Amino acid sequence: MTSVSTEPRDTDGPSPATAPTGGSAAQRERRRRILDATITLAAEGGFDAVQMRAVAEKAEVALGTLYRYFPSKIHLLVSALAREFTKDVDRSAIRATPGDTAHERIMYVLNRRTRALQKQPKLTEALVRAFMFADQSVTGEIHEVGTSLTTVIARAMHGTPDHGEVTEEEAAIIRIISDVWLSALISWVTGRMDAEDVEKSIDVAVRLLLR
Amino acid sequence: MTSVSTEPRDTDGPSPATAPTGGSAAQRERRRRILDATITLAAEGGFDAVQMRAVAEKAEVALGTLYRYFPSKIHLLVSALAREFTKDVDRSAIRATPGDTAHERIMYVLNRRTRALQKQPKLTEALVRAFMFADQSVTGEIHEVGTSLTTVIARAMHGTPDHGEVTEEEAAIIRIISDVWLSALISWVTGRMDAEDVEKSIDVAVRLLLR
DNA sequence: CCCGAGAGTGAAACACGTTCCTACGTGAGT
DNA sequence: ACTCACGTAGGAACGTGTTTCACTCTCGGG
Secondary structure, eight states, rough: OOOOOOOOOOOSOOGGGTTOOOOOOOHHHHHHHHHHHHHHHHHHHHHHHHHHHHHHHTOOOOOOHHHHSSSSSHHHHHHHHHHHHHHHHHHHHOOOOOOOOOOHHHHHHHHHHHHHHSSSHHHHHHHHHHHOOOOGGHHOOOHHHHHHHHHHHHHHHTTTSSSOOOOOOHHHHHHHHHHHHHHHHHHTTHHHHHHHHHHHHHHHHHHHHHH | OOOOSSSOOOOSSSGGOOOTSOOOOHEEEEEHHHHHHHHHHHHHHHHOOOOOHHHHHHHHHHHHHHHOOOHHHHHHHHHHHHHHHHHHHHHHHHHHHSSSHHHHHHHHHHHHHHHHHHHHHHHHHHHHHHHHHHHGHHHHHOOOOOHHHHHHHHHHTSSSSOOOOOHHHHHHHHHHHHHHHHHHHHHHTTTTSSSHHHHHHHHHHHHHOOO
């Protein structure tokens, strides 16, 4: 794979991919079909199975069109990840997180999410790989994912759906927890940790950080 | 890029790559030339510049030979990373780490290493990318890198070149620090953090963990 | 000295991400 | 209804990681 070019193509206007909500109805529909196809293929066969020709075919768009919407495979996968992740966050906003302490609540949300990911190992492998391989040109999508995760953890920390102010220190703690979670996920995806290890390593991190 | 096959090829015996020290003198020499070429190309042009044909040519071996030594580009780069990393660890064993507190000593070694990496951004990009993209078949090389890093941090924590026993909790803390460092490096490599952010985020993590 | 096996060579072929080009269709403005 | 711009279809072509294959070289045992 070659790295994604750092600058966007300037041969035409902003690509539809940069604005998930813009464009005509037909364009939003195409975008949805493409992301659906991506998720399906990734869930079946992981990163390698998400082949651009296969995605295009399954989504019933031309290869050129796929590239107009998403400038690279990495963009495509990270966008898919962002969409799924954001969905989850929206769902989690509905009700307060169970648990009596910040520790319990954080573990609850992270474990729930971890288990959801582990139920679809191939999909997770594809998404984590893409996330890891992303370069500067994917900053936007990555930031979206990061923000989602931060929001979820902040909510869990405070135990309320609408997290108010987050202190400097809390933000730092959340970042570290995110880092540990990501590292653990990588280790799991690459077969260097099992599911139990992932939960345990996050538990230890949260315990050490929240004391 | 396609993922590395999960199982090793069983058409012949163990490849020379698995045993950096084994083989004939000529084989060790070839291996060295290959890794040198890899480092040179990576330092000049990053991940994309490490092209298997180019490595083979610069190392003066045939492409098939290169693949006999390293079954994929990822193995090649991670092996190169492991070699460089191990070198550093050996150097750091020579003398005690300066600093009055564990915090200071840990920051000293990590910052020193961080700055060394930042002096060769292309090389670091190539190595970190490979590390992130590695799958199960590279477990051995990755473990080598992880062990090196753990050793260095453990030494710094205790302030002595020969770190004695490491408690359960210390090991957990070291793992978390490694995770944060890796995350920060990824963010730096992908342009989402600058050099200062990297040091700061590690500093915060060490402070929160060692209190 | 000769042999056979394993290692190395060199080149072709294949797979998949990415780019590019040409023709087609469709919808907004006239 | 006409037309022009633009997005899309369809597919060829290119680059690079990876595989394969037929050949050659080297070297240790007879």
